[in-house]
Amino acid sequence: MTTLSLTDIQAISERHPDVFASSWRKRLTGWAVGAGFVAYLAFAWWFFAVGAVMAGGNWGIAGTYLADWVSYEIRPQVAFKDGHLEVSYPRFSSYRPDRHPDWLDITQPAGATIAGNKAPADRVVAYIGGTTQIDIAAQRVVVSHGGQTLDVTIVPRQSISVAGALPIWATQKAPGEKILADFGFAGGLQIDEEDVKIRHRFFGWENFFFDANSPFWGMSTSEVVSLMTSDQRLDPKMSNAALAWDNIVNNSEWQHGDVWLKLMQTIVMAFVGTLFASVLAFPLAFLAARNITQNRLVNQVTKRFFDFLRSVDMLIWALFFTRAFGPGPIAGISAIFFTDTGTFGKLYSEALENIDDKQREGMRSVGASPASVQRYGVVPQVLPVLISQSLYFWESNTRSATIIGAVGAGGIGLKLWEAMRTNSDWENVAYMVLLILIVVFVFDNISTALRQRLIGGKASH
Incomplete structure (x- = not known):
C-alpha cells in the first residue's frame, strides 16, 4: 500500500481541480447545514422563551407531585381551643378521632368524650422520621429537627x-x-394562630386493598x-x-371496580371504533383507487371525503x-x-393503487365477473397489509381513547382527568397510568405478533 506525500496530493489536486473543488463545495454545504440547524435551535430557544420558562418553573411542586405518585401522606390537624386541643383528620382520611396513627401520641383529658369528628387533647406529640x-400544647409548639429547635408561643386566634x-x-x-x-x-408542618397542620409521608399506596370501612383494614396478609x-x-x-x-372492588379510596370498568370502556372504544372504521373504509377505498374505479369524479369525491x-x-x-x-363511550367510539x-x-x-395488475388480467382472461376479479385478483394481494394497518391503529387508538376520554368521551381518560384536577390524588393518577401502560404494552405485543404473522404469511406465498 503506497502512502501519498503532501506534494503528491497537491500535484493531483492541480491536475484535477474540478474533483477537489466539488469536495470543498460539499464540505461547505455540510457546514452551512449544521450552522443553519444551530441557528434554528437558537431562534426556537429565544422565540419560545425556553430559558425563562425553565427558570420560572415551580420545580418544587413538580417534585411533590412525583413523590405523591409513589407515596402517601397522613395529615392530622391540631386546633387550638380555649385551654385544650382538638385533633381531627381530612374528610376522606382513614383515621378518625377514635383511630390515630401509631406515630401520634395523644394525651386526652380525664373524662373526655369524642364529639363529632374531633378528639379533645391536652397534649399531642408527633414523631416524624425518627429524628423529628x-x-x-395548648399555647406552645416546640419542634426539634436536625439538631435545631423551633419554639413557638401561640395566643389562640390572636398571635404567633x-x-x-x-x-x-x-x-x-x-x-x-x-x-x-x-x-x-x-413531611412538614404549618403553624398559625388557629391550628397546626402536620404532614407525614410514607412510601407506598395507603389502603390499596381495603379502606378504613372494611373489617379487613389494618390486617396483615396472613391475617386476611x-x-x-x-x-x-x-x-x-x-x-x-x-x-x-x-371490599377490594368497592374500595372507596381507590375505586378499583369503577377504574377497571372505565378501562374496559376504553378498550372497547378503541376496538369498536377501529373495527367500524375498517369495515366502512374498505369498500370506499375501491371507489377512491384510480386503477379500480375509472370514474375520476367518484375518485376525487371519495378522496376529498377521506381528507375531510x-x-x-x-x-x-x-x-x-x-x-x-353527551359524555360517554358513544362519543369516543364515534370520534x-x-x-x-x-x-x-x-x-x-x-395500497390498492400499488397492486400487481397481472393477477387481475389473469382473472379477466378466464372470463371471471368484475366482482370475482376484485375478490380473487385484488383482495388477496392487499388484505394482509390492510389488516396489519388496522391492527396497528387499534393498538394506537387504545392510547388515543385515553386522551379523548379526558374531554368527556368516557373511559378511563375522564376518571384520570378527575383525579388530576383534585391536585391531591396523584397516587390514584399513578395507579391509572400504570394500568394504561400495562394495557398498551399487552395490546402492542398482540398487534405486533399478529402483524408479523400476516406479513410473514404473505411473504411465504
Whole structure:
C-alpha cells in the first residue's frame, strides 16, 4: 500500500481541480447545514422563551407531585381551643378521632368524650422520621429537627411569636404570620394562630386493598388469608373470601371496580371504533383507487371525503360528539370511527393503487365477473397489509381513547382527568397510568405478533 506525500496530493489536486473543488463545495454545504440547524435551535430557544420558562418553573411542586405518585401522606390537624386541643383528620382520611396513627401520641383529658369528628387533647406529640419531634400544647409548639429547635408561643386566634431565630428548615414571611417547616420527604408542618397542620409521608399506596370501612383494614396478609379460609363469617350474607373481594372492588379510596370498568370502556372504544372504521373504509377505498374505479369524479369525491374526516383531529371530533350525544363511550367510539375512516380510506386506496395488475388480467382472461376479479385478483394481494394497518391503529387508538376520554368521551381518560384536577390524588393518577401502560404494552405485543404473522404469511406465498 503506497502512502501519498503532501506534494503528491497537491500535484493531483492541480491536475484535477474540478474533483477537489466539488469536495470543498460539499464540505461547505455540510457546514452551512449544521450552522443553519444551530441557528434554528437558537431562534426556537429565544422565540419560545425556553430559558425563562425553565427558570420560572415551580420545580418544587413538580417534585411533590412525583413523590405523591409513589407515596402517601397522613395529615392530622391540631386546633387550638380555649385551654385544650382538638385533633381531627381530612374528610376522606382513614383515621378518625377514635383511630390515630401509631406515630401520634395523644394525651386526652380525664373524662373526655369524642364529639363529632374531633378528639379533645391536652397534649399531642408527633414523631416524624425518627429524628423529628413536634410537641404541641395548648399555647406552645416546640419542634426539634436536625439538631435545631423551633419554639413557638401561640395566643389562640390572636398571635404567633417565635423565640429566637428561625431554624434553616423553617420559613416565615413576616412576624406574626404562619410558619412553614419542611422535613424533606418525611413531611412538614404549618403553624398559625388557629391550628397546626402536620404532614407525614410514607412510601407506598395507603389502603390499596381495603379502606378504613372494611373489617379487613389494618390486617396483615396472613391475617386476611386466615380469615378468608375460615368458616366463621364476618358477614352472614357472604363468605369471607367474597366479602374481601367485594371490599377490594368497592374500595372507596381507590375505586378499583369503577377504574377497571372505565378501562374496559376504553378498550372497547378503541376496538369498536377501529373495527367500524375498517369495515366502512374498505369498500370506499375501491371507489377512491384510480386503477379500480375509472370514474375520476367518484375518485376525487371519495378522496376529498377521506381528507375531510382525517383533517379534523380526533380530539375535536370527540368534543363535537360529546356535545351531540353527551359524555360517554358513544362519543369516543364515534370520534375514533370518523377519524380512522378517513385515515384507513387513504391508506387502503393507496395500497390498492400499488397492486400487481397481472393477477387481475389473469382473472379477466378466464372470463371471471368484475366482482370475482376484485375478490380473487385484488383482495388477496392487499388484505394482509390492510389488516396489519388496522391492527396497528387499534393498538394506537387504545392510547388515543385515553386522551379523548379526558374531554368527556368516557373511559378511563375522564376518571384520570378527575383525579388530576383534585391536585391531591396523584397516587390514584399513578395507579391509572400504570394500568394504561400495562394495557398498551399487552395490546402492542398482540398487534405486533399478529402483524408479523400476516406479513410473514404473505411473504411465504
